[in-house]
Amino acid sequence: MMNQDFWSPIWLSLEVNGVASILVFVIALVAAWWMKGHSFYGKSAVETLLILPLVLPPTVVGFGLLVLMGRKSWIGQAMEWLFHQPILFTWWAAVIAAVVVAFPLVYQTLKNGFESVDRELEDAARSMGAGEWQVFRYITLPLSWRSLLTGYVLGFARGMGEFGATLMVAGNIPGKTQTIPTAIYIAVESGDTRLAAYWVASTVLLSFALLAIVQRMKIRS
Template sequence: MIRYKRKWRRRLISAHDFWLPIRLSIQVALFSSIFVLFLGVAAAWWMSRTKLKGKILIETVFMLPLVLPPTVVGFLLLVLLGRRSWLGRAIEWLFSAPVIFTWWAAVIAAVVVSFPLVYQTMKVGFQSVDKKLEEAGRSIGANEWQVFRHITLPLAFRSLVSAYILGFARGLGEFGATLMIAGNIPGKTQTIPTAIYVAVDSGNTALAWAWTGSIIVISFILLLISRR
């Protein structure tokens, strides 16, 4: 009877440990997708309307995380937000704790790597809006915010939904930059991709398959919603 209770307790603990990376991954993806959606919408709207001379250079910087290795992005973020940088010291002074090796660091990494996808999706969406409709709104006295809120954004709603889902999915599957800046602390910063890496490295193939199956199901549902 005692052995049975011990085995059942170990199963409960294993189930708890199994769900922790899933919960943290969804938490990171949820926060990062919200932040990157606002940033991507603002940047795409500005870039689709501005005629700045250095527009190509700025847009290249925006798209750079898409082609850089995730470890390079993680290293740059580590240098930028580390304790030796003024930004890292300012964050530590403001929140009384460093941001490195916290789940917020994973959120930042997910925002950076998913930004190009969100930005490009929203840029295409804004460019597809008929400019005559926007001009009609301005002609009856609407300011730029009213035009954006009541005309541009509703007409680009499909792109908005797609951008959010892509940002969520990219944040959910982020590995390299997250590992560099947030680490792999079980229960604190361990997401599904890092948990799979550790499981495979330790020879626990069954656990790796379980986490792999969970992220495949979540990603499939997200892509299905995006397609719909």
């Protein structure tokens, strides 16, 4: 049972979400820090837009990505120029889907972490001549590292479980875009419930381990 066909979706999911979790963490880090330090008209609307994928059905998110990354879209054309091929139904399409669906959760976690830092400490550092980068590096980051680590772990776990958006923009190509959720779906559809059960068990164990890390950090904080 533990042959290449079994391990392929697992390794692919780990690869896709390994890259996606780094990308989403960096993007969410910049967005959360910038939104924390700026006030402007329409800020609440922008923040609502940033976390909107969190409440939308995955198929809706997938359809939006399908339109944005299609050849008729300037974004899709730019991606085709960058990757030298259409982006849809490729490994990178699976990465982008994971980034989009995980972003709201990571962004909200990081933003809450930044906002939990005592503003008086940051203002005191600024009053002594520290620049924004120094405040961020020496005050904000050390005092919010648990939230940052939690956000990264939750983003990775969310990406691992993504199905709808990934299926729409990356498809289910074995060895190329077939992640664990899509592999489980196909196995059940074809009647191979035993293989699906093994993949389910693997996913549950991995998710349990990731959530255990988050819970342990909450207890220590």
